[in-house]
Amino acid sequence: MGTDTAKMNSPKFGAPYLLTPGPLTTSYEVKEAMLRDWGSWDDDFRAMTRKMRTRLLALLGAERAEYDCVPIQGSGSYCVEAMLGSFVPKDGKVLVLANGAYGLRAARTMEYLGRGFLLIDKGDYLPPRGDEVTAILEQDQDITHVLIIHCETSSGILNPVEELAEAAHAAGRKVLVDSMSAFGAVPLDASRVKYTAMVSSANKCIEGVPGFGFVIARKDEIEAAKGNSHSLSLDVHAQWATMEKTGQWRFTPPTHVVAAFLKALDAHHEEGGVAGRGARYTRNRDVLVEGMRGIGFETLLADRWLSPVIVTFFCPADPKFEFSRFYESMKDKGFIIYPGKLTVVDSFRVGCIGQMDEDVMRQVVTAANQTLDEMGVATAAPPQAALDERKKLAA
Numbered sequence: 069m070g071t072d073t074a075k076m077n078s079p080k081f082g083a084p085y086l087l088t089p090g091p092l093t094t095s096y097e098v099k100e101a102m103l104r105d106w107g108s109w110d111d112d113f114r115a116m117t118r119k120m121r122t123r124l125l126a127l128l129g130a131e132r133a134e135y136d137c138v139p140i141q142g143s144g145s146y147c148v149e150a151m152l153g154s155f156v157p158k159d160g161k162v163l164v165l166a167n168g169a170y171g172l173r174a175a176r177t178m179e180y181l182g183r184g185f186l187l188i189d190k191g192d193y194l195p196p197r198g199d200e201v202t203a204i205l206e207q208d209q210d211i212t213h214v215l216i217i218h219c220e221t222s223s224g225i226l227n228p229v230e231e232l233a234e235a236a237h238a239a240g241r242k243v244l245v246d247s248m249s250a251f252g253a254v255p256l257d258a259s260r261v262k263y264t265a266m267v268s269s270a271n272k273c274i275e276g277v278p279g280f281g282f283v284i285a286r287k288d289e290i291e292a293a294k295g296n297s298h299s300l301s302l303d304v305h306a307q308w309a310t311m312e313k314t315g316q317w318r319f320t321p322p323t324h325v326v327a328a329f330l331k332a333l334d335a336h337h338e339e340g341g342v343a344g345r346g347a348r349y350t351r352n353r354d355v356l357v358e359g360m361r362g363i364g365f366e367t368l369l370a371d372r373w374l375s376p377v378i379v380t381f382f383c384p385a386d387p388k389f390e391f392s393r394f395y396e397s398m399k400d401k402g403f404i405i406y407p408g409k410l411t412v413v414d415s416f417r418v419g420c421i422g423q424m425d426e427d428v429m430r431q432v433v434t435a436a437n438q439t440l441d442e443m444g445v446a447t448a449a450p451p452q453a454a455l456d457e458r459k460k461l462a463a
């Protein structure tokens with residue numbers, strides 16, 4: 069096990085690296101696995117679906133017997149909505165812990181569902197903490213579930229999921245986890261975070277192509293979710309019941325995406341599973357952060373909050389820095405980066421996940437340095453407002 073990362077191939081056909089946390093850069097073998105057609109009713113495809121569900125559950129470790137895996141067509145948000153609509157009772161209430169766009173989207177989803185929720189909005193990146201969850205749950209006895217965003221991909225913060233889940237469990241509430249961008253590379257230990265359900269998607273840390281996501285939920289909770297969903301197509305119980313009975317997806321499955329995903333799961337296993345994948349991404353992040361700091365950039369987050377998924381950097385204060393030019397020049401050099409999502413100061417983000425290794429991250433830093441030179445930016449130091457903003461995290 070363990071991958072010789074030096075042998076990792078660069079994208080074919082001159083495609084740039086996607087330094088974006090999904091869709092991300094996938095291997096040629098993963099894309100190649102899509103070069104044939106499968107009948108959705110056929111035994112071959114049913115076997116592929118069964119294998120995929122079993123292999124995803126195998127990533128959970130010892131607790132896997134209590135859980136089942138239900139794939140859902142669509143992007144990650146479809147799975148979040150399926151999870152909320154299926155596991156939160158119609159008279160339930162969710163404490164949504166938000167510190168970025170995906171927490172806010174979950175709250176919006178609750179609005180659409182017309183079910184009760186309380187939104188704790190910590191702003192762009194401040195982490196929700198266990199003691200505040202304890203205090204809220206003590207005050208609001210109507211809350212039945214707590215929704216935790218594992219890695220809030222909009223800033224890249226790795227939220228303290230175990231601390232938050234512990235506070236929820238201690239107060240007798242159920243835990244739902246959006247582990248979209250973390251599952252497969254950051255451990256989510258079901259013996260410590262006894263979640264009711266969690267979601268992730270094909271085109272994140274397992275390195276498949278986009279097209280479906282999956283809900284991993286306790287079997288007893290799936291059975292109890294019968295008739296609870298607001299939606300025909302996003303009903304986790306109905307999808308599960310059909311898969312259990314017939315081996316089929318209820319509606320047209322993304323056959324090619326499943327084939328690619330199985331290939332991606334093989335590579336994940338060969339790399340050493342969650343630990344191996346997490347180690348490569350962590351190294352990617354460390355090399356990126358060290359290199360970017362070395363040329364004067366500053367990260368939004370202090371080291372303890374940095375995920376191995378995506379890193380937010382402040383834009384330089386130098387008036388010659390223009391993000392659109394920086395973006396285009398990085399793209400010309402073979403790297404697609406991501407605009408930032410902070411509301412207070414300008415930023416950009418660089419993903420660490422996908423088919424790339426530390427050599428690629430060194431090339432990213434070199435490309436960023438060259439681009440600064442081309443733009444005539446003397447220093448990458450951020451404005452004082454950005455540093456002031458960052459102090460809030462330390463406070």
Ligand SMILES: Cc1ncc(COP(=O)(O)O)c(C=O)c1O
Pocket residue numbers: 089090143144145146148170217219220221222246247248249269
């Ligand atoms: C934490 C998190 N939740 C939800 C989503 C939504 O997924 P999608 O954009 O695939 O609908 C994402 C997407 O990156 C995410 O990172």
